[in-house]
Amino acid sequence: MSVCTKCTNTFPAGSRITEFDGKQYHPECFACVDCRKGITSQFYPFNNDYLCAACHEQRFPRKRCAKCNSVVTSAGITFAGASYHAACFLCVTCKQPISAHSKISMVDGQPCCAKCYEDQHAKRCSLCQKAIIADVEYLEFEDKYWHKECFTCSKCQKCIAEESFYQDGNLILCKDCI
Numbered sequence: 001m002s003v004c005t006k007c008t009n010t011f012p013a014g015s016r017i018t019e020f021d022g023k024q025y026h027p028e029c030f031a032c033v034d035c036r037k038g039i040t041s042q043f044y045p046f047n048n049d050y051l052c053a054a055c056h057e058q059r060f061p062r063k064r065c066a067k068c069n070s071v072v073t074s075a076g077i078t079f080a081g082a083s084y085h086a087a088c089f090l091c092v093t094c095k096q097p098i099s100a101h102s103k104i105s106m107v108d109g110q111p112c113c114a115k116c117y118e119d120q121h122a123k124r125c126s127l128c129q130k131a132i133i134a135d136v137e138y139l140e141f142e143d144k145y146w147h148k149e150c151f152t153c154s155k156c157q158k159c160i161a162e163e164s165f166y167q168d169g170n171l172i173l174c175k176d177c178i
């Protein structure tokens, strides 16, 4: 006479038997170890027991996309501690997907592509008017910004980023030109 693998009681005549892995269970004995509900559909082996899909998710939460909130499988992108589907990782400004390999800037905690960042958010150099993109050296002086190599003497144009300089009205002068 066969018995239930879990409770070792016999099966009443005519009762349903759940079979899994060559073993037999009362339907209510083949239950999720967490919620104790009989497992009817998807389940996951857990120690010597089983977890229903919902409880498995509770114990082992998968990464969810910060954008669409569905599960991120293999080829996701991680940025600032959050996960994204590649197709969900959009520039906050142009709303186009940003390649994980391109330079990513951050605007208000959101990813921004290099182009939009340069166009709209980057500091601008007082001399050449070009964007000061992330990771380049720059100087800040009285609310103005310069690329390091653009911080030059107003008279002789020598780079004075690493020298002492003097201010004369709008001019910035090296020590030889004052």
Ligand SMILES: [Zn+2]
Pocket (backbone or CB within 6 Å): 004, 005, 006, 007, 008, 009, 025, 026, 028, 029
């Ligand atoms: Zn049983």
Ligand SMILES: [Zn+2]
Pocket (backbone or CB within 6 Å): 032, 033, 034, 035, 036, 037, 051, 052, 053, 054, 055, 056
């Ligand atoms: Zn459960």
Ligand SMILES: [Zn+2]
Pocket (backbone or CB within 6 Å): 065, 066, 067, 068, 069, 070, 084, 085, 087, 088
């Ligand atoms: Zn997504």
Ligand SMILES: [Zn+2]
Pocket (backbone or CB within 6 Å): 091, 092, 093, 094, 095, 096, 112, 113, 114, 115, 116, 117
């Ligand atoms: Zn963009």
Ligand SMILES: [Zn+2]
Pocket (backbone or CB within 6 Å): 125, 126, 127, 128, 129, 130, 146, 147, 150
């Ligand atoms: Zn410049």
Ligand SMILES: [Zn+2]
Pocket (backbone or CB within 6 Å): 153, 154, 155, 156, 157, 158, 173, 174, 175, 176, 177
């Ligand atoms: Zn000078």
